[in-house]
Amino acid sequence: xxxxxxxxxxxxxxxxxxxxxxxxxxxxxxxxxxxxxxxxxxxxxxxxxxxxxxxxxxxxxxxxxxxxxxxxxxxxxxxxxxxxxxxxxxxxxxxxxxxxxxxxxxxxxxxxxxxxxxxxxxxxxxxxxxxxxxxxxxxxxxxxxxxxxxxxxxxxxxxxxxxxxxxxxxxxxxxxxxxxxxxxxxxxxxxxx
Numbered sequence: 001x002x003x004x005x006x007x008x009x010x011x012x013x014x015x016x017x018x019x020x021x022x023x024x025x026x027x028x029x030x031x032x033x034x035x036x037x038x039x040x041x042x043x044x045x046x047x048x049x050x051x052x053x054x055x056x057x058x059x060x061x062x063x064x065x066x067x068x069x070x071x072x073x074x075x076x077x078x079x080x081x082x083x084x085x086x087x088x089x090x091x092x093x094x095x096x097x098x099x100x101x102x103x104x105x106x107x108x109x110x111x112x113x114x115x116x117x118x119x120x121x122x123x124x125x126x127x128x129x130x131x132x133x134x135x136x137x138x139x140x141x142x143x144x145x146x147x148x149x150x151x152x153x154x155x156x157x158x159x160x161x162x163x164x165x166x167x168x169x170x171x172x173x174x175x176x177x178x179x180x181x182x183x184x185x186x187x188x189x190x191x192x193x
Contacts, residue, residue: 037063
């Protein structure tokens with residue numbers, strides 16, 4: 001519940017991206033379109049769009065049917081040539097569609113931030129409670145008497161601007177909050193007796 005926060009999304013390494021870009025189109029083309037559904041299923045699983053799922057599911061029976069036509073009809077028949085041409089077009093189409101989508105997907109993805117915060121942005125105490133910042137009381141200073149008037153005419157000099165005080169370290173705030181919690185606890189214990 002009070003852990004370091006959500007982990008940044010994992011990003012595929014360059015080697016994995018290149019391997020997938022070679023593997024899926026090769027699987028489609030080298031099997032002469034029989035496994036042209038593989039790159040389409042990869043796209044459908046990444047995009048989660050109904051059109052992509054319909055293309056992936058429809059490509060498998062179409063490829064099997066066209067391959068059956070090529071194998072069952074004689075070689076001289078023109079239907080064999082048409083079926084083989086359609087089978088190769090489906091194979092090339094699915095390979096090109098996969099490459100275009102994958103290149104666009106990886107080029108539009110923002111690069112990972114190596115300096116992303118891994119700790120919660122809200123400071124917490126040692127017990128996991130949000131750190132409370134109590135207002136500090138202003139310190140009272142003794143008033144100094146005004147300087148004695150001088151007979152010389154004052155020369156206008158620019159007033160020096162005080163340098164901003166550096167913010168107290170984070171650890172001091174954390175210790176202060178824990179001491180405040182402890183004092184509240186002890187007050188409750190003393191009041192209960």
